[in-house]
Amino acid sequence: MAAGGMSSGPNTMKPASFDSILSAAGKQIPAKAMDKIKTIENKLAAIRDSSQMAVVFIQLAQVWEENKQLPVAGYYSAKAAKLENSKKMLNFAGQFFLERTGETNSTQLQLWELAQAEECFQKGMELDKENDTAQIGLATVYVARGETMKGVGMLRDITQKHPDNIPANMMLGRLSIQSGQFDKAIARFEGILKLEPNNVDALLYLGEAYEGKGEKDKAVEIYNKCKEIVNDPGFIKSIDEHINSLK
Numbered sequence: 457m458a459a460g461g462m463s464s465g466p467n468t469m470k471p472a473s474f475d476s477i478l479s480a481a482g483k484q485i486p487a488k489a490m491d492k493i494k495t496i497e498n499k500l501a502a503i504r505d506s507s508q509m510a511v512v513f514i515q516l517a518q519v520w521e522e523n524k525q526l527p528v529a530g531y532y533s534a535k536a537a538k539l540e541n542s543k544k545m546l547n548f549a550g551q552f553f554l555e556r557t558g559e560t561n562s563t564q565l566q567l568w569e570l571a572q573a574e575e576c577f578q579k580g581m582e583l584d585k586e587n588d589t590a591q592i593g594l595a596t597v598y599v600a601r602g603e604t605m606k607g608v609g610m611l612r613d614i615t616q617k618h619p620d621n622i623p624a625n626m627m628l629g630r631l632s633i634q635s636g637q638f639d640k641a642i643a644r645f646e647g648i649l650k651l652e653p654n655n656v657d658a659l660l661y662l663g664e665a666y667e668g669k670g671e672k673d674k675a676v677e678i679y680n681k682c683k684e685i686v687n688d689p690g691f692i693k694s695i696d697e698h699i700n701s702l703k
Contacts, residue, residue, distance in 0.1 A: 470564065474568070496512060629658075642666065649662070679699055
């Protein structure tokens with residue numbers, strides 16, 4: 457059961473530019489949509505009030521999103537969030553960019569998306585230094601970009617202040633699996649399960665950690681518990697196939 461990919465070292469490649477992303481996206485949408493975008497851009501050029509600009513940036517984002525050009529949509533949503541100085545909107549925009557990194561094989565685009573996410577989360581932390589969501593998001597950016605220890609340090613700071621913070625503990629547990637520190641991972645996920653006994657993600661990673669230790673019987677026991685919680689035939693079939701692969 458894979459824990460999901462995270463970068464193993466800093467990437468020296470330069471990120472894509474927004475101009476190149478915008479140009480490529482413009483070639484993927486119909487002329488009618490492009491006309492609508494130009495109309496909104498003309499409206500934007502005449503506005504000086506930042507709150508009104510934010511509304512128009514959101515309109516731009518919606519058109520790009522409707523046409524499935526999500527990186528561009530995220531860019532304009534983030535511009536609106538910055539103008540609004542909204543912690544909630546900035547966290548949403550940062551997470552939006554993080555999610556996009558899994559949808560492309562282009563390293564340059566991924567690096568651009570990570571840079572956008574970083575900017576959103578940093579701005580969110582400027583508005584609220586105790587913003588755990590932004591801190592975890594920023595730590596995720598660092599880890600994905602190969603700055604693992606920097607991200608781990610942030611996550612540990614969070615769990616020292618808030619031992620019951622589940623997202624931070626989940627990520628630290630996943631990183632422990634990646635680095636082969638299975639006992640540490642087990643402790644993290646068992647701690648989460650004391651708080652949320654039916655947290656299926658924590659159970660799956662706990663099973664993976666026991667697999668890593670070579671305790672396959674324990675892993676199978678945990679995977680069977682997942683089947684009891686998730687009443688979905690596709691999920692159960694996948695779990696059964698994985699269990700059979702361990703025999």
